[in-house]
Amino acid sequence: MNTKFNKYHISLLLIITTLFSFTRVSNAMDTINTTQILRDGETMISNDGTFELGFFSPGNSNNRYVGIWYKKSTVRTVVWVANREIPLTNTSGLLKVIEPGLLVLQNEANVTIWSTHTSNFTARTPVAQLHDSGNLVVKDTNDDNSENFIWESFNYPTDTLLPGMKLGWNFITNLEVYMSSWKSNDDPATGDYSYHCEPSGYPQDVLKKDGVVQYKTGPWNGLRFSGVPNLRKNPIFSFDVVINKNEVYYHFELLNNSIISRFTMLPSGIAQRSTWIDRTQGWVVYITSPTDNCDIYRLCGVYGSCHIANSPVCGCLNRFIPKNQQGWDRADWSEGCVRKKPLNCSNGDAFLKYSGIKLPDTQHSWFNESMTLGQCKEMCTRNCSCMAYANLDISRGGNGCLLWFDDLVDIKELSAEGQDIYIRMASSEIILVMLCCYGNNHPDERHNEHLELLLFDLRTITKATENFSINNKLGEGGFGPVYKGLLEDGKEIAVKRLSRTSHQGVNEFKTEVICIAKLQHRNLVKLLGCCIQGEENMLVYEYMKNNSLDLILSDPMKSKLLDWPKRFHIINGIARGLMYLHQDSRLRIIHRDLKGSNILLDSDMNPKISDFGLARTFGGNETGAKTSHVVGTYGYMSPEYAVDGLFSVKSDVFSFGVIVLEMVSGKRNRGFSDREHHLNLLGHAWMLYREERSLELVDSYLGNSICTSEVLRSIHVGLLCVQQCPEDRPNMSSVVLMLSNEGVLPQAKQPGFFTGRNIINVETSVSSNATSSTNEISITLLEGR
Numbered sequence: 001m002n003t004k005f006n007k008y009h010i011s012l013l014l015i016i017t018t019l020f021s022f023t024r025v026s027n028a029m030d031t032i033n034t035t036q037i038l039r040d041g042e043t044m045i046s047n048d049g050t051f052e053l054g055f056f057s058p059g060n061s062n063n064r065y066v067g068i069w070y071k072k073s074t075v076r077t078v079v080w081v082a083n084r085e086i087p088l089t090n091t092s093g094l095l096k097v098i099e100p101g102l103l104v105l106q107n108e109a110n111v112t113i114w115s116t117h118t119s120n121f122t123a124r125t126p127v128a129q130l131h132d133s134g135n136l137v138v139k140d141t142n143d144d145n146s147e148n149f150i151w152e153s154f155n156y157p158t159d160t161l162l163p164g165m166k167l168g169w170n171f172i173t174n175l176e177v178y179m180s181s182w183k184s185n186d187d188p189a190t191g192d193y194s195y196h197c198e199p200s201g202y203p204q205d206v207l208k209k210d211g212v213v214q215y216k217t218g219p220w221n222g223l224r225f226s227g228v229p230n231l232r233k234n235p236i237f238s239f240d241v242v243i244n245k246n247e248v249y250y251h252f253e254l255l256n257n258s259i260i261s262r263f264t265m266l267p268s269g270i271a272q273r274s275t276w277i278d279r280t281q282g283w284v285v286y287i288t289s290p291t292d293n294c295d296i297y298r299l300c301g302v303y304g305s306c307h308i309a310n311s312p313v314c315g316c317l318n319r320f321i322p323k324n325q326q327g328w329d330r331a332d333w334s335e336g337c338v339r340k341k342p343l344n345c346s347n348g349d350a351f352l353k354y355s356g357i358k359l360p361d362t363q364h365s366w367f368n369e370s371m372t373l374g375q376c377k378e379m380c381t382r383n384c385s386c387m388a389y390a391n392l393d394i395s396r397g398g399n400g401c402l403l404w405f406d407d408l409v410d411i412k413e414l415s416a417e418g419q420d421i422y423i424r425m426a427s428s429e430i431i432l433v434m435l436c437c438y439g440n441n442h443p444d445e446r447h448n449e450h451l452e453l454l455l456f457d458l459r460t461i462t463k464a465t466e467n468f469s470i471n472n473k474l475g476e477g478g479f480g481p482v483y484k485g486l487l488e489d490g491k492e493i494a495v496k497r498l499s500r501t502s503h504q505g506v507n508e509f510k511t512e513v514i515c516i517a518k519l520q521h522r523n524l525v526k527l528l529g530c531c532i533q534g535e536e537n538m539l540v541y542e543y544m545k546n547n548s549l550d551l552i553l554s555d556p557m558k559s560k561l562l563d564w565p566k567r568f569h570i571i572n573g574i575a576r577g578l579m580y581l582h583q584d585s586r587l588r589i590i591h592r593d594l595k596g597s598n599i600l601l602d603s604d605m606n607p608k609i610s611d612f613g614l615a616r617t618f619g620g621n622e623t624g625a626k627t628s629h630v631v632g633t634y635g636y637m638s639p640e641y642a643v644d645g646l647f648s649v650k651s652d653v654f655s656f657g658v659i660v661l662e663m664v665s666g667k668r669n670r671g672f673s674d675r676e677h678h679l680n681l682l683g684h685a686w687m688l689y690r691e692e693r694s695l696e697l698v699d700s701y702l703g704n705s706i707c708t709s710e711v712l713r714s715i716h717v718g719l720l721c722v723q724q725c726p727e728d729r730p731n732m733s734s735v736v737l738m739l740s741n742e743g744v745l746p747q748a749k750q751p752g753f754f755t756g757r758n759i760i761n762v763e764t765s766v767s768s769n770a771t772s773s774t775n776e777i778s779i780t781l782l783e784g785r
């Protein structure tokens, strides 16, 4: 009776199992040996109860398979299938271990329909054990050394990567571990899609359909895959790519073993990471790949770049154009892009930096983990077939070297989360600043390697400035007119078109420009590049939104917006920029034409000195016969310069002093004349200063914003700067100190150009052929605007 009841009970359970799968409770064994048989309806359970192994039917199918699933998850989630290609058609299957170490699945006729295989290892007493990791292992009962396992399911995954599995290649055994999708939810047979970690070139994960690449993650960069910015450090799992001569693999590990997380290749072609949520008793999708159309492998062809927010999504990298414009226009991007200027390695190509991208396919790349970026560049430069280089590993500030030896494909724009790459360009596209032209160049590689100047095409500039349209003219700088320009990528530039009369050669000009480009300070306008073509020599600067100090001070509405703290900030900024030019830069530059219109303001009202450096370049020993060079502006020029052509840093200091007094007073030196004494601004300021009425100089617009001590100090420093005698004027480092310091200042002596008008005649006659002495120079005076 009792036995009968049991039999009835079991067969009922079998039916239930068939219908609902696996509600049957097994007696919790994690191991079977050669004398034990696992029948349909019985299961093995890993020691800690995480995983369960048994027979199941997937989805709506009635076929029976042996598989492993999460014991805990109430939604049946199979992570591995043994006989995925050959199902059992009924519940008469048997799983057993046989000598010398094989796990076999047989039907009731004892025909083996699925089996593990032996390796070089055999076991005297073989067993099959289900580990807590979900790994099903065949081994000798007494040998727990994983290296001696005869077989393990982790080497033969189906569609799921579990923590601890190694997705990739073992070069010793020549075994690849990869995931492959089920055919459908009802059929675990090998489907269309597979997911690999490919070691060739430099490792990246690859999704294939019927063996054809659909998607690549981009190379591993030490932190993540270059093209998968959303796979990042998280509280659930850690992940890594291991690369050594024996193996290359991707793996992930749980940070807390009580969490269930898996990575699955779905039949639909989506690779999906999901995590089990106990509270809701469901899986939550954590990440899916590919994420968007831009992930389609090679969508935009060689040197094309995909940006999902664009329409169409494909574009050419900057300085590349579609190879086949007609195809491109029809959204056939497969032919990709070509360089505007073809490479000619014999002329010495250069490299241009591209930022914020998913690095191109590294299938044919070369890498070295210990090289610096500088060595990397050197190596790439030397080999004409090297198309690009980048840091291999971006963790710890970046190191290692990755080189590309074929056309670049599979680039995607990621902006902030993307990486930097340096792509080979015809040297005529770029001037690379590698050495400073003035001798003592430091072998300080890191300083130089990122400094790059663009060589703009005349057509680009012409287009950007609308044929140098008068509407785009920003003003007239010391050496020619300045135009606002808008590049195709939306970037605003300021173009200075140098007057054509300079007899400098192209190379000398380039050299000079490179030197100027090396001057980098936050209070100097940044030079972006230049354009040298035919007669044209042009400099391209960053565009300053808020125009020049001059324009702001001469516009009452804008002047009002410039309160004292802003003005003091500007004064200090100019002082620091000038100090850099005079003392801190390697070149020691004398500006020679410092004035309000050469002080540009960025969107945060930070002052930036412009027109620096070229003063040194031009006019050096050109004779005074030329009249087209404006190398000084009345009102800002020191007397010794204007009258005798004597020039030194102290003449810049004089100009600075004038600017300070203009800032405080809100009036321009030139054109100012007090009614009583016919004094110019300097004389007026000095007179008030002597009578201790300096505050009367202050711009009425400043109102309550002033800080009296700062204002008085600024006037005092300004007056010290404009003293008649150059030796009396402080140098710029003293000026910077004086402005910031509360210390006692020396008494200011009489300024140069004390009076107002009577000097003009003297000045305009200055057009002499100066004698040769280091500081002497021939100048031509034209009026500043």
Ligand SMILES: *[C@@H]1O[C@H](CO)[C@@H](O)[C@H](O)[C@H]1NC(C)=O
Residues within 6 Å of the ligand: 033, 034, 035, 036, 125
């Ligand atoms: C298999 O395991 C059972 C239960 O632990 C044991 O009784 C039996 O002796 C084992 N057989 C072999 C061949 O080790």
Ligand SMILES: *[C@@H]1O[C@H](CO)[C@@H](O)[C@H](O)[C@H]1NC(C)=O
Residues within 6 Å of the ligand: 089, 090, 091, 092, 107, 108, 109
């Ligand atoms: C189970 O299937 C096998 C092979 O298809 C068949 O030979 C056997 O008779 C079936 N057993 C039952 C109980 O249906």
Ligand SMILES: *[C@@H]1O[C@H](CO)[C@@H](O)[C@H](O)[C@H]1NC(C)=O
Residues within 6 Å of the ligand: 108, 109, 110
């Ligand atoms: C199948 O194998 C089992 C155990 O090895 C044995 O008891 C049974 O008789 C065999 N059945 C057939 C049909 O050979």
Ligand SMILES: *[C@@H]1O[C@H](CO)[C@@H](O)[C@H](O)[C@H]1NC(C)=O
Residues within 6 Å of the ligand: 120, 172, 173
């Ligand atoms: C297995 O044995 C073969 C032949 O004895 C040998 O060539 C091979 O290297 C061995 N493989 C491993 C993984 O030890």
Ligand SMILES: *[C@@H]1O[C@H](CO)[C@@H](O)[C@H](O)[C@H]1NC(C)=O
Residues within 6 Å of the ligand: 256, 257, 258, 259
């Ligand atoms: C792991 O997660 C469980 C459940 O969320 C939590 O109770 C436990 O403290 C966690 N352990 C660690 C080491 O964080």
Ligand SMILES: *[C@@H]1O[C@H](CO)[C@@H](O)[C@H](O)[C@H]1NC(C)=O
Residues within 6 Å of the ligand: 344, 345, 346, 347
């Ligand atoms: C490359 O430049 C060299 C030297 O300027 C020139 O002789 C050669 O014709 C150029 N080659 C190509 C393909 O333009």
Ligand SMILES: *[C@@H]1O[C@H](CO)[C@@H](O)[C@H](O)[C@H]1NC(C)=O
Residues within 6 Å of the ligand: 368, 369, 370, 371, 375
């Ligand atoms: C990698 O670069 C380092 C430093 O330049 C060098 O010593 C090493 O030999 C290189 N390794 C390979 C494999 O080229």
Ligand SMILES: *[C@@H]1O[C@H](CO)[C@@H](O)[C@H](O)[C@H]1NC(C)=O
Residues within 6 Å of the ligand: 366, 382, 383, 384, 385, 386, 405
């Ligand atoms: C350039 O690199 C390629 C690929 O590594 C190599 O085959 C070729 O020999 C190299 N050429 C030179 C000149 O080093």
Ligand SMILES: *[C@@H]1O[C@H](CO)[C@@H](O)[C@H](O)[C@H]1NC(C)=O
Residues within 6 Å of the ligand: 466, 467
């Ligand atoms: C620029 O000038 C050229 C030639 O003078 C002319 O063909 C072109 O249409 C002009 N472009 C613009 C935008 O004015």
Ligand SMILES: *[C@@H]1O[C@H](CO)[C@@H](O)[C@H](O)[C@H]1NC(C)=O
Residues within 6 Å of the ligand: 545, 546, 552, 558, 561, 562, 602, 603, 604, 605
């Ligand atoms: C400076 O530029 C910013 C941003 O373009 C603008 O908001 C601000 O009003 C400007 N200031 C002046 C004084 O023009």
Ligand SMILES: *[C@@H]1O[C@H](CO)[C@@H](O)[C@H](O)[C@H]1NC(C)=O
Residues within 6 Å of the ligand: 503, 621, 622
């Ligand atoms: C400038 O001076 C240098 C050396 O003093 C001289 O070689 C050069 O010819 C001069 N250039 C001009 C344009 O006079």
Ligand SMILES: *[C@@H]1O[C@H](CO)[C@@H](O)[C@H](O)[C@H]1NC(C)=O
Residues within 6 Å of the ligand: 768, 769, 770, 771
């Ligand atoms: C300027 O040059 C001319 C001709 O070279 C010469 O006659 C004259 O004396 C020079 N003047 C001065 C002030 O050196």
